[in-house]
Amino acid sequence: MRFDTVVIGGGQAGLSAGYHLARDGRRFVILDAHERIGDSWRRHWDSLRLFSPARYDGLPGMRFPAPPGSFPTRDEMADYLEAYAQRFELPVRCGTRVDRLSQEDGEFVVTAGDQRFEAANVVVASGVWGAPSIPAFAGELSPEIRQMHSSEYRNPAQLRPGPVLVVGASHSGADIAYEVVREHPTILSGTDTGEIPFYFEGRVASMALRVLWFAATRVLTVNRAVGRKLRAEVRGHGGPLIRVKKEDLRKAGVERVVDKTTGVRDGMPVLADGRVVDVANVVWCTGFRPDYGWIDLPVTGEDGYPEQE
The missing domain is CATH 3.50.50.60 (FAD/NAD(P)-binding domain)
Incomplete structure (x- = not known):
């Protein structure tokens, strides 16, 4: 055809x-x-x-x-x-x-x-969420730990009784941690990615969102150096917290650790500071990697994403 x-x-x-x-x-x-x-x-x-x-x-x-x-x-x-x-x-x-x-x-x-x-x-127009990115050491976790990527997570009913480690502290990780802490002791592990400094549902939101919209569509674009720099940062580390803020996580009872989850010891996840975390569940909010291998054309850059303007 x-x-x-x-x-x-x-x-x-x-x-x-x-x-x-x-x-x-x-x-x-x-x-x-x-x-x-x-x-x-x-x-x-x-x-x-x-x-x-x-x-x-x-x-x-x-x-x-x-x-x-x-x-x-x-x-x-x-x-x-x-x-x-x-x-x-x-x-x-x-x-x-x-x-x-x-x-x-x-x-x-x-x-x-x-x-x-x-x-x-x-x-x-297939989007950038290609294949879930999960650390290789995830396969070394104890089979008693239920683990899933954020793309598989639907609600807390999927989790086993006991503590939860959410890995990745961008907005999806924060949102999921904020939800599961209502039923499970929850640790949120990952680099601080910052946060939008106001609530989208607040009184200042209407004007602030107009400013952000203008910046996103007129300033932080890929034909400007500042936009290209921000794109690389977001792709590598995730975007800032949007709806759920740091203070919301603290008040809800989420234990926030800025150390990354770096490995496994005796079947349990280990943080960068050497702490072994005894949990029953791990939710990997570690993003996605580009998956454009089906495009048999020279259109991708060194980072695996399509080159575009």
């Missing part, structure tokens, strides 16, 4: 691209690996809410159906994406996992199982 454009990924970026391609009268298709539009959001933990208020969460041509200052849940975002694709009749093919993107005789070739798509243009 030949198209003018193939869009790989049916999340918010892919659907936005589809909206503009449809308006331009292009012949295109959107390929998405999930069985249902929005499933990339539905697979996150149950209590997840967006960090941006609804006024910033709509896609081109369709506002988000919620009060402008509210913070949508993961399911509300997923349902919105599904409704968006239906409203604009976007040609999304779900359950189509792309195996390879290559080029033949000046044309792009996209293969997904036994399906082959040819196109003059390809938009890669």
